[in-house]
Structures are given as structure tokens and as C-alpha cells.
Amino acid sequence: MSQATLSPSRLRYSLGPWARISALAVCALLTLGPVIWTVSTSLRTPAESFELPPRIIPTNPTAEAYRGVFDQIDVWLLALNSTLVTALIAVGQMITAGLAGYAFARLEFRFKKPLFALVLATMMVPLQVTIVPVFLVLKSMSLTDTLLGLIIPAFPTAFGTFLMRQYFLGMPKDLGEAAMLDGAGPWRIFRSVYAPLAAPGLAIVGVLAFNYHWNEFFRPLILETSGQNYTLPLGLVSLQGNLGTGSISVVLAGVVLSMIPAVAVFVVGQRPLREGITSAGVNR
């Protein structure tokens, strides 16, 4: 009996890790496959785009598709719009969340609890549900079809505020008390004692904002009607619609270009990104 149960389990012990790691490798390949295919196909001529079996290394690598994408859409304008929108939102969210998070964590004032509850409650309300009135509010401010209409409503961030509050609460209280005893006012305590320590928390807010808004599609689709205000995802989807299937590598070249900043942030900011994603669960 024990003999019979022992041998398969010993076999599993020696075979198990390899089987498991190989299975994981296959899954990783499936996960990255579409991205690898995108990059390699973007380096082929349009005529070779449909080649099957797909080859990872293109036989005659060419940048033709990249020239094509610059000819057919104003990549520079799209990239500029995306960069402006994303960077301003990221910086804006770091400021608003840093300030509000600090107030909720370290300052005493009336209605603190109900205000914080309000902020938390809005985390539960998806933008898709309220998009019609949001659009009308922006229209009344003449902000539809402008980049500002994308930027300003994204400044307040319930999740970022929550995150920064937690972050400031985690800092030792003695620091502020010591400064207060030395005669520092509330502004000085924030400015010289706590704010300098907040950088890692702010990095999480900034990286998450960048990742989300660089890829954002729903709001730009609704708000931006003229091509000069398109962001990259919007420009690429309409490029694909206009070209049909003939110029697959041109479209993919555009996708690759638009991925570069997101991948750069993934490489540089993977840690804050991971922490941010797991700490909240608010992702899309």
C-alpha cells in the first residue's frame, strides 16, 4: 500500500517541477505571442503580412510599414495629443491625490468622515454609467472636442486619494509632532516633513494614471470628434477601419509605435505599477 502510493508521488516529485515549468513556459508564450507576432509582422512588407506559418524573424525585414503609417496618419500629432493628455493627467492626479490624501490622513477638520466616505463611494461608480451627463457637463463648459475636456475631469482620483491617504497614514506621527513643537505650522509640516517622503506613493499614482490614460479609448471616442484631437488608440482604430485588411503591417506598425511608451513604463515602473494594481483592484 505504502509502496504503491510512494512511487507515483516520488515520480511526481522528480517530474513535477519540469512539467510545471514547461507548462508555464507554454502559457507565457501564448500570452506574449500576439505581441511578438505584432512586432514581427510590422517589419514585413504588406504583401508578406499574411504569411502562414507565421515566422518570428521576418525574412526580409523592412521599415516600409513604418513609413506607411507616417504617410497615412499624422502619427506625430496623435503622439503629441496622447503625451499631452497623459502627462498632464498623471501630474494633475499626483497633485490632487497627494494633497487630498494628506488632508484625510493628517489634518483635522469638520465633515472629514462623510467627505472621505463620499470619495470612496465614487470609486464604485463606473464612468460608462454616467457618461451621458458627463458629456453634457463638458458641453456646457465648451470642453467637448478639446483635449482639456479629457484632461480636467480626470484630475480628481478617488483611488489615488485613497492610496495617498493610506500612504501618509503609514508615516510615523512623531515627525509632524516634533516639527510642530519646533514651531512649524501645518503648511510647513506638510511641505518640509511629509511631502518629501511621499515620492514612492506618488509614483504609484502617476504610473497607474499614465498606464490607464495612455490606453484610454472610451472617453476620447465620445469627446473627440475632429481628427486633430484624436489620441493614439482612437487614431489607430480608425486607421484600421479605413484601410481594411490590405495593409495589415501598416496598422501593426502603428500599434507597435503606440506601445513603446507603455512598454517603457512597464520596464521602468513595474514595481509601482504592480503595487498599485494589486493594492486597489481598480484597474480599468
Next chain:
Amino acid sequence: MTNTQIPAVRPRPAPSPVPAPRPATRDRGTRLLAALFLAPTVVGIVVFTVVPIVGSVVLSLFHWNVIDSPRFAGAANYRELVGDSTVLVSFRNTLVFMVLAVALQLLVALVLALAVNGRMPVWLRSVFRSAFFFPLVLSAASISVVMKYLFNQDFGVVNWLIGLVGIAPVPWLTSENGAMATVILVYVWQQFGFSFLLFVGGLNNVPKEVHEAAALDGATGLRKHLHITLPLLSPTLLVASVVGIINALQVFEQPYVLTDGGPGDSTRTVVMVIYETAFEQLRFGTASAVGVLLFVLIMAVTALQFRLSRRFVHYQ
């Protein structure tokens, strides 16, 4: 400027019984600072979230096409929805999508997290972790553009790949079930990394002693995971499923780009209907009513989940 509100010199602390500091609430400087710090966030949230929530409910009671002035409709918009087959189908599609996508997402993420958690070199673990999390940083819209080529029936890589194991080409984007399956697969491909990260974090919090004790008692493999790991992981499972469901109920980019809701209405989702009703047909009242219903649905499903979880979630 705010400093002037505070006495410049405070008494040094008494040695042992520390005098209770003056309640900071009375401090005008602190209150002013708090007001300034909160203003951008609170004003922004009121203007761009609270007002729109109220606005949605109010708008849903009116007929309005933006051009003419709004006419009070009472419950007419809601009555109209109940009779509108596209709206009904979109709710059904969204629920079907939610159940299948979240189930698949959690299953894939859990299995991979358990596998990655097993013994292996540290560098290899971090390679796997990065790989599974990578799709999250890409744009759902652009990725759907790519996937549209990959899932093409005639020249797509997916059909070529399954052809290698002898499966006949599947009409992914051109049949009703195929289109739904494609939307689910593309969505899960991009989203599972999120649940995966949560599970990896949750598994790290399971104390090592628990596994050792279980191993001593002879629990191995699947049984160990079923009876030991899973109950300990149940709080994480709850978070992953709540967030997964809320996100899935809002699905838009994948069906919009991959199938445009088709064939027929087979992959039209609720958010697509909101978008089309408001911004293509200019029926703002009706679109708001759909939004209100979606919001109620999200709240109801989340509440139900928390209620069910009382029975199944074990906190240590």
C-alpha cells in the same frame, strides 16, 4: 501665511504626563489648509461624478435629443427599454459575457498563480510574473485591432494554430457563438494578469507552516490546494471576483473593435448600447435610463456577492 495662526513658540513637552495637544480642529490654519488641499478633489468629484449620477436619474425621466428642449417622459424610457429587443439582448449578452469571462479569468489566474508559486529559480519566477502581467499595460482598443487579424477565419494565426492539432477552421468573428467566444478570449487574455497578481500576493500571505502541517498530514497536490490553499485564499478570491465582475459588466472596447456588436446583436453589450443610443441616435434620455439600469445591476451583483461570501470566505 498660515503660520501666523499658530503661536510661534509652543511650550516644551512636560516630562511624563504629556499634556493633551489642543484639538487641531479649532486651528484655523489647519482648517484652511484642509479646505485648500481638498478643494480640487472634492469639487472635481462633485462636478464630474455626483452631479452626473443625479443627472443620469433625472435625464432618464425625460425625452431629449439635445436639439429640441427636453420633454418629461416619466417612466416611458424605462417602459420602452423593456420592449426593446436590442436592449434586452445586450443585457443578456453582458451577463453571459460576465459569467464566462470572469470564471475563465479567475480559473486561468489561479492555476498559473499556484504554478508560479511552486519551486523554481527566482529569476524564472519573475520572468513568468512579468509575462503574465504584460498584456495589462497595453491598450484594449489597439490589442483588439491586432486580435481581429489573429482571429480571422481564413488567414488568421489562431485557425492555423488549431489546424496543427487537426481542428477545422472556426468562424471566430462571423458566427454568433464564435464572436462571443472571441470577445471573451481577447478580454481574458488581457485581464487575467490582474487576478493573477492578486493571487500571487494572496499566496505569499499564506503562512509556510500551514503548508508544512498539511504536508505532514499527508495532503498533497490537488487535495492540499482544495482544502488548505483555497480557503486561505478566499478573501483574495472575493476581491478578484468583485473587481472582475464590475469590470466585465462595463466591457466595451473588445466588442466595439472586434465585432461592432455583431453578427446581428450577438456581442452587443450594455455599454455599447449606451454609446450608440446617446451618441449615434441622440436619445439622451433613453441612454441615461440604460445607464441607470446598468448601475443598479452592478450594485445588485456586488451586494449579492458580499452576501454569498459570508458563507464562503474565511478570514484568518
